Amino acid sequence: MSKTSAAAEPKVAIAIMAAGKGTRLKSQLPKVLHEVGGKPLLAHVTAAAVRVVPANDIFAIIGHEAERVRSAVADTGVNFVLQSEQRGTGHALMVAREALSAYDHVIVLSGDAPQITPQTIARLLNFHLDERAAMTLLSADFAQPTGYGRVIRKSPRSAEVREIVEEKSTRPAQKKIKEVNAGFYVFAVPQLLANIGKLSTANPHAEYYLTDMAGTLRKAGERVVAYKTENSSEVLGANTRRELSLIDHQMRMRKCQQLMADGVTIFYPATCVIDNDVEIARDSVIEPFVQILGKTSIAKGCRIRSYSVIHDSQIGSNVLIRNGCILEEARIAQNAVLGPYSHLRPGSEIGAGAHVGNFVETKKIKLGEGSKANHLTYLGDAEIGAGVNIGAGTITCNYDGVNKHTTIIEDGVFIGSDSTLVAPVRVGKGAYVGAASCITHDVPEDALAIGRAQQVVKAGWASEKRASRKPK
Numbered sequence: 001m002s003k004t005s006a007a008a009e010p011k012v013a014i015a016i017m018a019a020g021k022g023t024r025l026k027s028q029l030p031k032v033l034h035e036v037g038g039k040p041l042l043a044h045v046t047a048a049a050v051r052v053v054p055a056n057d058i059f060a061i062i063g064h065e066a067e068r069v070r071s072a073v074a075d076t077g078v079n080f081v082l083q084s085e086q087r088g089t090g091h092a093l094m095v096a097r098e099a100l101s102a103y104d105h106v107i108v109l110s111g112d113a114p115q116i117t118p119q120t121i122a123r124l125l126n127f128h129l130d131e132r133a134a135m136t137l138l139s140a141d142f143a144q145p146t147g148y149g150r151v152i153r154k155s156p157r158s159a160e161v162r163e164i165v166e167e168k169s170t171r172p173a174q175k176k177i178k179e180v181n182a183g184f185y186v187f188a189v190p191q192l193l194a195n196i197g198k199l200s201t202a203n204p205h206a207e208y209y210l211t212d213m214a215g216t217l218r219k220a221g222e223r224v225v226a227y228k229t230e231n232s233s234e235v236l237g238a239n240t241r242r243e244l245s246l247i248d249h250q251m252r253m254r255k256c257q258q259l260m261a262d263g264v265t266i267f268y269p270a271t272c273v274i275d276n277d278v279e280i281a282r283d284s285v286i287e288p289f290v291q292i293l294g295k296t297s298i299a300k301g302c303r304i305r306s307y308s309v310i311h312d313s314q315i316g317s318n319v320l321i322r323n324g325c326i327l328e329e330a331r332i333a334q335n336a337v338l339g340p341y342s343h344l345r346p347g348s349e350i351g352a353g354a355h356v357g358n359f360v361e362t363k364k365i366k367l368g369e370g371s372k373a374n375h376l377t378y379l380g381d382a383e384i385g386a387g388v389n390i391g392a393g394t395i396t397c398n399y400d401g402v403n404k405h406t407t408i409i410e411d412g413v414f415i416g417s418d419s420t421l422v423a424p425v426r427v428g429k430g431a432y433v434g435a436a437s438c439i440t441h442d443v444p445e446d447a448l449a450i451g452r453a454q455q456v457v458k459a460g461w462a463s464e465k466r467a468s469r470k471p472k
Ligand code: UD1
Pocket: 017, 018, 019, 020, 021, 031, 032, 061, 083, 085, 086, 087, 088, 089, 090, 091, 092, 110, 111, 112, 113, 147, 148, 149, 150, 164, 166, 180, 181, 182, 183, 208, 209, 210, 211, 236, 237, 239
């Protein structure tokens, strides 16, 4: 619309129906909090909604486990309407009456259909405005329409809809109709509010069906039309665990295809689990059976070998993550090498070109540029400088049973194998710690610290022992 007509632009709200229990999932968790592509169903729908109207004009209708649902998407800034008793999709809109009364049109989204795109929502709205309809519903042709409401058009070519028939109420001939109601609508608010009170619960579920608004508005002489989307997978609802897994699979395949189109190599994408919000830059290589989750970003030229699981981590360029590493909330600078089998727990910051090797566990540490901890080590609550060598089997004793303490290892230090560093303790720049030392006091710069029992050698002891044991 041109700027001069801005004053005449209709006020549009979005209502997201998210109050249902999700009986068919047989779950403690409310339906809209079940995850696909690594985040709750409702988070996907909300993310699409905020790209169509400002968060302030979005109303999530919540009910079952309302507080849990609210906190899952509260960060988006959307509003919430409480439907404390869930008496159907029509009832969901009834409880939102007051919130919606300030608007000209309301777009209604199903909180359990996560693949909807902002483009389709916007097209639905434009179609509704162009058609000057009281109600516009989004439809799609499904090869297997069972379970969905069917769209009964006035005539096959007409945009106008006579009614929507829910699966349980379909007559045999209607069951063959492939055009389904997707569960996304636009209503002109005055017509919606003037007629929604006419809905009844005279149906097999004894619920107020929002779908009945099609027939109700038509009978009231209002215009009801359908806009069919070509992209039917966009409107799939997740009502069962099977549908959840199908949608999750579609979403992840699309994610892999998009990453590959952007220059990432993914071997056997069907074996990889890559969440929707993950970013991977070009020329990185993802080997089979890798999981990359949450808000992880991977810069260019990295290689992630099989069986690694990376959660909410930032990885710089040209990093090699060998097989079987587990990373949670870690930051890895460029050219670092991890694994095989390293476990980087939250707050691990690995410097450029540093090495963390097999069976090394880290937590809340900084490992400086070029430093190495290659074998069988625990490093927790530690600040480790650049060019440090941590010998095999080194352990920072960071916990005294009550509090955690910090170990500081300055630049260029050499920690001999099998050392224990009892925190709080500091090893000064350039110092050496002899193998198998237990370090309980600070070590000055450039010193050598040895904290172990003196070796005793008893010459000939073993042969005497063997001789004394010979049978008589
Ligand atoms: C609904 C439609 C059906 C359509 C399908 C598309 C109705 C009666 N039927 O069926 O025509 O083909 O979606 O996916 O609308 N909800 C509430 N409050 C309630 C009940 C439900 O907020 O009282 C929410 C649910 O949490 C869910 C959404 O509304 O996110 C849809 O409800 P659901 O029970 O999944 O409807 P369907 O049986 O899938």
